[in-house]
Amino acid sequence: MAERVKTGISVAVATLDFDAELMLRVKEGDGASFGVLLEKHRTPVVNFLYRMVQNHAVAEELAQEVFLRVYRSRGTYEPTARFTTWMFRIATHLALNALRDGKNDRLQERLDDDSGELPVRQVFDRRPSVEQSMVYEAKMDEVRRAISVLPEKQRAAVLMHKYEEMEYSQIAKVLSCSESAVKSLLFRAYETLRARLAHMA
Amino acid sequence: MNCPLETRENAHLLLDYCARKLDPESMSVLELHIAACSACRNFAGGQRTVWQAMDSWEAAPVSPDFDRRLYRRIEAQVSWWSLLLRPFTTVTLRRGLPAAAMTCLLLVAGILLERPAVSPAPVANGVAQVDTVQPEQVERALDAMEVLDQFSRHLRAERPGSKL
Numbered sequence: 409m410a411e412r413v414k415t416g417i418s419v420a421v422a423t424l425d426f427d428a429e430l431m432l433r434v435k436e437g438d439g440a441s442f443g444v445l446l447e448k449h450r451t452p453v454v455n456f457l458y459r460m461v462q463n464h465a466v467a468e469e470l471a472q473e474v475f476l477r478v479y480r481s482r483g484t485y486e487p488t489a490r491f492t493t494w495m496f497r498i499a500t501h502l503a504l505n506a507l508r509d510g511k512n513d514r515l516q517e518r519l520d521d522d523s524g525e526l527p528v529r530q531v532f533d534r535r536p537s538v539e540q541s542m543v544y545e546a547k548m549d550e551v552r553r554a555i556s557v558l559p560e561k562q563r564a565a566v567l568m569h570k571y572e573e574m575e576y577s578q579i580a581k582v583l584s585c586s587e588s589a590v591k592s593l594l595f596r597a598y599e600t601l602r603a604r605l606a607h608m609a
Numbered sequence: 610m611n612c613p614l615e616t617r618e619n620a621h622l623l624l625d626y627c628a629r630k631l632d633p634e635s636m637s638v639l640e641l642h643i644a645a646c647s648a649c650r651n652f653a654g655g656q657r658t659v660w661q662a663m664d665s666w667e668a669a670p671v672s673p674d675f676d677r678r679l680y681r682r683i684e685a686q687v688s689w690w691s692l693l694l695r696p697f698t699t700v701t702l703r704r705g706l707p708a709a710a711m712t713c714l715l716l717v718a719g720i721l722l723e724r725p726a727v728s729p730a731p732v733a734n735g736v737a738q739v740d741t742v743q744p745e746q747v748e749r750a751l752d753a754m755e756v757l758d759q760f761s762r763h764l765r766a767e768r769p770g771s772k773l
Contacts, residue, residue, distance in 0.1 A: 544665075
């Protein structure tokens with residue numbers, strides 16, 4: 409029994425991902441490792457939250473909270489799962505809460521200078537025509553709307569599956585549900601998206 | 610092979626096929642099936658359209674001051690703690706050991722003063738407790754008194770000038 413436990417621990421340690429190792433260093437007081445984690449995950453977390461709440465200012469505010477919670481939890485951190493699973497669980501939890509609280513709507517009013525709000529495609533070098541820009545914006549608007557009408561959990565599952573390229577098992581851990589439930593969520597979500605975006609073919 | 614769309618449990622195989630996440634063998638098996646199944650072909654085509662549309666949805670770049678704001682918030686939390694602890698650290702540094710000793714003394718005094726006084730044990734059922742004395746005890750006491758009386762009389766007889 410003891411042998412089996414020992415083997416289990418050694419396997420867990422051996423399969424520790426690099427991020428978890430960094431986090432353990434943060435736990436030991438290494439601030440630089442937190443900087444490495446921030447540098448690596450800042451953009452994916454902000455982008456995930458942006459696509460969830462569809463407001464850049466709110467997404468950044470939530471991402472700040474995610475990293476703040478990661479830093480605050482350093483003392484009690486245990487690498488029981490992959491670091492990204494743990495971090496995206498925090499991010500998803502915050503995004504779902506923000507959506508439910510309607511915080512997005514309230515902040516939308518406060519931060520209504522949308523100049524930096526809508527993601528502007530970096531195509532300035534190619535100098536798109538006005539028509540091209542309008543077509544692109546219309547297309548993006550449709551994609552955003554199609555995603556926004558998805559139920560919250562389906563939305564989170566699709567975003568993690570498509571943009572973060574997470575496996576079903578990892579999404580299941582983030583959303584605290586079974587793997588088959590994730591497959592079902594994704595199937596229904598993509599079904600809706602296929603119906604809404606079919607004309608883009 | 611059975612059509613993956615016929616069972617909800619296997620539908621994810623088509624998603625994995627479109628995402629090219631299947632192993633080569635499964636990929637070729639499914640490819641053969643898709644060539645013959647129009648429903649799966651439509652599914653795969655529709656799924657590719659969805660992903661192409663999603664690929665073009667770029668998120669805005671993260672604000673350049675994101676890290677600075679985050680570290681300021683972290684700093685603010687750390688400062689909050691140090692603000693709380695500051696009075697203690699300065700006193701310790703200035704006064705050193707005597708101040709620490711004084712603090713300990715005050716703490717001990719405080720604890721002693723705060724200790725509840727020892728109260729007598731409560732009387733059961735509100736009835737006053739009466740010591741019961743056995744007749745043998747009374748007899749023994751009387752005997753002892755008598756012995757003492759005899760002893761003092763004997764002493765007085767031996768020393769007539771004594772005040773006893």
